[in-house]
Amino acid sequence: MRDVKERDVRYEKLERLEKDRDIDVFGHRLDKVVPIAEIRKLEDGTEVEAVGRLHAKRAHGKLTFGDIRDWSGRIQIALEKPVLGSEAYNLFRKYADIGDTIWVKGELFHTQRGELTIAVKEWKWMTKSLRPLPEKWHGLRDVELRSRHRYLDLIMNPDSMKTFMLRSQIITAIRKFLYDRGFIEVETPVLQPIYGGASARPFITHHNALDIDLYLRIAPELYLKRLIVGGFPKVFEMGKNFRNEGIDSMHNPEFSMMELYQAYADYTDIMNLVEDLFVYLVETLEIPQPIKWLGKEVYVKKPFPRIPYKEAFAHFTDGKITWDMIDTEEKAKKVFEDLGLEMKKPPVWINYVQEIFDSIVQPKIVNPTFIIDYPLEISPLAKKKKDDPNFVERFELFVAGVELANAFSELQDPRDQLERFKKQVEARRQGDDEAMAEIDEDYIIALEYGLPPTGGLGVGIDRLVMFLTGKDSIRDVILFPLLRPKKISDADLGESEEE
């Protein structure tokens, strides 16, 4: 046999179709496109037009069955030689390959086995597929190929298509929820001369005309709060943040974030809003509960528990670790060491406490839970509690041990903010390369003009989508996650020979 590669076979078919039969396999526009799922609802006898990718072909001499699929579903087609005539029939038999996208016109009927089928009277190509599809039964399994060639994943794995459709619906629903509550959607700079609003290493780029370095934002926070200073009552932004850090099943260097700010609100208002939002999403998107995520069964049900940071230790350790056991550096260090933990950060009180929280408290949380009132040290943009200035009006929402949201009553006092910025810059000088490099003086000036009391929120969209779709890897909910580029060889493009 001469044809060694399927791709070559298909290119030869393409040439024969074009040269010998003058057929244009790269089709043209259609007046109407009905999703296959909609066609499936119609009665037998209805004449329908359908388009889809051919996923299977079962030929029986003068009768050939096929399966076509689109994003919404699959349907069987049947082509009979006497109906189509030998020209159109043989064209399908010999030249329509699995992977081709075709248009068919015909009547709906049920086969002897009861399968809804289109009895095709007419068909044509929408486009030719020149490469063989992955195997029909197992689909495309290889995790790397699924991310690298997402189109193949979407073609082969209906579950993947469903996940990304749901992602889009989640984002639409979040917008609707916020619009309905009077939030105004805004866009703030992705390219920032000074980065802030979070602690992370940034990507650096350069603007040629101005000859300045710029940073890709690690958060939109400081710009959004300037808008509250300017008089916007409620704003939100949904978009990409960029953090120049490691990649794992919870982190992608570019990720989607929704931040919102509401004037004259505080973190308790935001907590109520988050609770409402989660319930709204689960209800409107009809997500069945419990949601199985990261090996846990999660129920989204109001009210979400609200546990102060200080009390969380006792709460999740059955009283074995209490706040008064860790409220000084010396005591916290002892508990830390008794737990067999190893300190990789500067050995100060807050780091011992945070490490204990991360390893003992956080993993125990299953259902949506607000941890509230964080230590001041780890919250440089949050407002202090009136009755306890060592803590701030802040909460984080955890689900299945994962942080999904972070919010606080915003710090309004420019003097306090400047001091905290200075501490950040000092930490930076001490070697913390995730602390702020530079004080955002304009932001301090904005605070001097006056930030009204404001509640702010950030929600990690990718993680939220992971949760609502039950996916354990962020790569399953980002269409094109960052991968190290792989060279495509000439052979892969079929140009190794004399072509």
Place this chain on the structure above:
RNA sequence: GAGCCGUUAGCUCAGUCGGUAGAGCACCGGCCUUUUAAGCCGGGUGUCGCAGGUUCGAGCCCUGCACGGCUCACCA
């Protein structure tokens, strides 16, 4: 960044003790009017991730590299 694991046909995978490359699907040729992972007959299409090394002989053993996965570290 560290440890472990993986990389064999387009895809999903097998490959024993180191003896010269396998299956299913897909594909090619043929038969077939109710199949649906259609079936039957015939056909194997390969840079065994890459580069070295050991060996009479390497998919298999050794070294380095590349890409990926998991765990850890990092990520308030």
